Amino acid sequence: MKKRFVFFMIGALLILGACGGNSEASGSSESETVTIGYFPNLNHAPAMVAKQKEMYEDHLGENVNVEYQTFPDGSTFMKALATGEIQGGLVGPGPAMNNFISGVDVQIIGASSTGGTVIVSRDGSGIESWEDIEGKTFISPRVGCTHDVQFETYMKEKGITSERIGGSMTHVTGEPARYQSMFENGDIDVATAPEPWASVMEAEVDANVVIPTSDVSFGETLPAAVMVTSDDMIENNSEQVQKLVDAHKEAVQYINENPDVAIDITIEGIADITDQQLEKNVMESAWERTDFTYEVDADVIQEFGNSSYDLQFLKEKPNFEGFVNTSFIQ
Template sequence: MKRFTALLSILLFAGLLAACGSASGSSEEKEQVVIGYFPNINHVPSMIAKEKGYYEEQLGDNIEIVYKTFSGGSDFMTALKTGEVDAGLVGPGPAMNNYTTGTDVKIIGAGSTGGTVILAREGSGIETVEDIDGKTFITPHVGCTHDVQFETSMKELGITSERINGTMVHTTGKPATYQSMFESGKVDVAVAPEPWAAVLAQETGAKVIISTDDVAFGNTLPASVLVSSGELIENDPELVQKIVNAHKDATAFINENPEEAKEIAIKDIKEITDQELSKEVIDQAWENIGFTYKVDAEAIQAFGDSSYALDFLKEKPDFTNLIDTQFIQ
């Protein structure tokens, strides 16, 4: 009995030590910061930051950086609202649209400019912009940045989508699938972010109908913006500043080392989409993109006004408090 009692005491003591060890281990778990982005050229700063470890450098060894990718802005914004991501790059359209419905989102920097190209499928019969009337066009999502740019350009010609009693038929899909959609003849026009515009031009013979320079807001509107939540800014501005600093480091790297940046983009896009883009495609796409962390507030407001005019927004927006520039000074 004494031997049993002694053995029981030893087992209980060992269990207590194990429990203490487990508690100690859990207390040392790293805090996670989740960064979101899309697998397209407008989001290369996040790819560079991931490859070069800029977030890790800024945030230190006690923070674990997790990267999460998205195919569209609505999914990204849902993740931001639910706390699945802390910050990241998204099109200005989804950020604006969600802000107007009460989402706690702040634009804390820009990612890139340009990169939206309108192309017609070979055999679609489309030779000019006017020929798009009555045709089917595809964008990543309804009301996304590229959609608003395209529909703004078309409205200036008096051509609108069925959504607002027009003739153009609208469908949506991941940009990586645009090539198969063209090849099957399911759509006539692609509103494509780079590098998928370059893919369509080189792989399918698609014709550029509206270039990046000519599409609405083409070279003034940020094609991607760095966002976070107002709550995170209020609770941990130092963390947000470090996130922005890492983003600025990545932007500087792109502008100083474009060829290496292209190689990193090709690798990252392949890992995410399982589609390997040629150097020629990336070179062509790169010509339509500019990389900057500075935000053009006037362009964002003008874009929001156009979104309202196209009935993507129910009320005319005021984006004065959407943009927080304190971290990019």
């Protein structure tokens, strides 16, 4: 059962330091701030498009000041959501699930994209297929993150597991933007790479695709990123949540109708955050492995959670009742 008092206590202690407040009535004439969180990854392109095109601003209205905050991983994003530092945004389903189970008041209110997770190996590592990964070192953004679970689920089905659960693979973590330099230094053998970083490493350091998006577990069904907000926002400011979702849906539709422009916006958005200017041909390659959609299937989320439990990332088999809320995307 969710421990709602955890969120209440954290909020009570830290509300004075929160960047954005949602305590004002939605009809108030005073200006308030809504902060949107996202990552510098391709599957978060809807947030970058919405930011560049001022879609959130258009939907929320002139009395709402919209700010944006980027994060290196899901753990820091979810902490910001729990403390009211952000009011919503895009995050991997894994961190959202883990926090829901641990008692943080969070709901998925839409998807952002599917696909985009690619397992690549370092040139010279001798790894050409999944059989060669046994005993090697792999990297993911965080332990138990979305890309980690996808990879470890696939490998477990092949009979290979990480040292964490008695297997042979060594697991390290790091930001995807650093994968290329770690490959160049020989620090890691395999990367669970969210796009566009897989395509970057293919182009820059001759990385080999070992497990493509179409083959990795949940590769084409699981949302690579989901839109989330807090229970507090839904219960006390549902009108504003609807406007956030409407802006997000507009961004997804714009991406699908204007892919060339959306690619340029995403390249610029990633460069602003990471100082890495990606080549357009690299982004086009990454784009082909990604499908942008705001639709989300609760059954797939449950299956992914069950797999996280099987891999011992979770102590109990999860019950996601009340976690996926599709009422805003209808």
